Amino acid sequence: MDYQVFADRLWEAEQNRTQISKLTDECPEMTVADAYRIQLINVARRIQRGEKLVGMKIGLTSAAMQKMLNVSVPDYGHLFDSMLLTNGQVCHTGELIQPRAEGEISFCLKKELKGPGITVAHVYDACDYVVPSIEIVDSRILDWKIRLQDTIADNGSAARLMVGSGMTPIQQVDMRLTGRVLEKNGELMSSGCAAEVWGNPAAAVACLANMLSEFDIALPAGSIIMAGAFTGMIPVQAGDTVTASFTGMGSVTVRFD
Numbered sequence: 001m002d003y004q005v006f007a008d009r010l011w012e013a014e015q016n017r018t019q020i021s022k023l024t025d026e027c028p029e030m031t032v033a034d035a036y037r038i039q040l041i042n043v044a045r046r047i048q049r050g051e052k053l054v055g056m057k058i059g060l061t062s063a064a065m066q067k068m069l070n071v072s073v074p075d076y077g078h079l080f081d082s083m084l085l086t087n088g089q090v091c092h093t094g095e096l097i098q099p100r101a102e103g104e105i106s107f108c109l110k111k112e113l114k115g116p117g118i119t120v121a122h123v124y125d126a127c128d129y130v131v132p133s134i135e136i137v138d139s140r141i142l143d144w145k146i147r148l149q150d151t152i153a154d155n156g157s158a159a160r161l162m163v164g165s166g167m168t169p170i171q172q173v174d175m176r177l178t179g180r181v182l183e184k185n186g187e188l189m190s191s192g193c194a195a196e197v198w199g200n201p202a203a204a205v206a207c208l209a210n211m212l213s214e215f216d217i218a219l220p221a222g223s224i225i226m227a228g229a230f231t232g233m234i235p236v237q238a239g240d241t242v243t244a245s246f247t248g249m250g251s252v253t254v255r256f257d
Contacts, residue, residue, distance in 0.1 A: 001027060001034055007041035010154055013140035017097050020140060024147045032073075035152035036215065042155060043078045054224055055079040055106075057135065058208040059156050060148075061198045061228030065102075068232045071148045074198075076208055077156025079224065085162040090257050093238045096138045096159055101236050101254065102229035103182040103244030105194065105201045106133040106163055107170070109223045113205070115213035122209075123202040126221075129167035132252040134244050135226055136160035137233060163224060164252035172248070175200045179247040180230045184240055192230035201227035 006023050013020045023038075024030055047053065060066050060074045085091055093099060111126035138159035141150050151157050178194040198204040204227040209219050219225060236242060236256050245251035 001030065003034070003038050003041055006038045006153060007045075010038070010140050011042050011045065017095070019097060019142040021142055022146060022150050023141075023153055024149050030149045032149060032152060033214075035149040038153040039077065039155050040215070046080055046082075052081040053078060054081050054084055055226070056208060056212070056219060056223065057156055057158055057161075057226040057228075058204050059151075059228050061204040061207075062192075062196045062230060064192075064196065064232045065229055073148065074204070074207060074211075074228065075148060075152045075156050076211060077158040079158060079161060079226070083158060083160050085160055085254065087162075087165050089162075090255050091136055091160055091162070093236070093256050096136070097140060098144060099136050099138045099159060099236050099256075100233035101182075101184075101242045102135045102137060102233045103180050104133045104135055104226050104229055105178070105197075105246065105249075106131050107202070107205050107225040107227060108167065109219060109221055109225065112218050112220050113209040114218035115210035118206045118209040120200060120202045120206055123205045124170055127170045127202070127205075130170050130173055130249065131167050132164040132244055132246045132249050133226060134162045134242060134252055134254050135229070136162075136236070136254065161224075161226060162252055162254045164250055166250035168249050170202075175202050178249065181245045182231065182234065183243045183245075184234060184236070189234050190231040194230065196230045197228045204228050
């Protein structure tokens with residue numbers, strides 16, 4: 001299998017804002033490990049052109065997201081400074097293809113986490129603060145009709161992220177019972193609690209650290225780790241405003257133009 005060919009195809013689709021057919025249609029024998037190798041080619045390409053790695057995302061950590069995309073295991077992707085939106089900054093839909101939004105808890109690490117063997121206790125020890133976040137995902141695959149290998153190769157469908165300004169010490173947050181409400185244009189789209197993310201979002205971060213150990217990758221101090229959506233993603237378009245509100249943690253809002 002020529003990993004470079006598939007990586008180039010995804011890269012060109014993102015740069016040109018075009019959709020391509022599933023990689024797994026052409027290569028049905030593609031494994032999860034193959035898909036991560038394709039992902040890493042484009043990660044290296046971003047770094048070579050000067051983008052800075054700011055963190056990682058683990059996705060498909062809730063039953064709602066696994067059902068939506070018909071998968072049974074999580075995936076991960078790399079987050080870069082070029083994807084990061086600051087408070088008040090608008091997300092330009094013209095830079096994306098078929099964006100959708102998710103409300104998540106992000107973890108701000110003060111210590112490195114490197115698997116295997118990382119537990120929830122290690123995550124609590126390594127995490128300084130948690131923050132309310134919205135992830136804007138985008139698929140370069142036609143009509144979001146993806147298999148697990150397709151979204152992995154496509155950097156976990158990562159596109160943009162907005163991290164809220166309210167930082168709460170992790171010890172002050174109930175990582176199972178914290179609630180989250182997701183609204184679009186003032187209308188309630190979904191609600192859920194943190195336990196829907198792998199039973200505890202900190203467990204999702206531990207899972208990520210252990211998955212990365214296969215490629216000898218660590219989560220360094222200073223990283224932002226997005227732990228996955230509580231509920232399913234929602235489509236967005238120019239003119240929309242999305243707010244994710246978390247019990248005891250505040251809220252974060254993204255406007256789309």
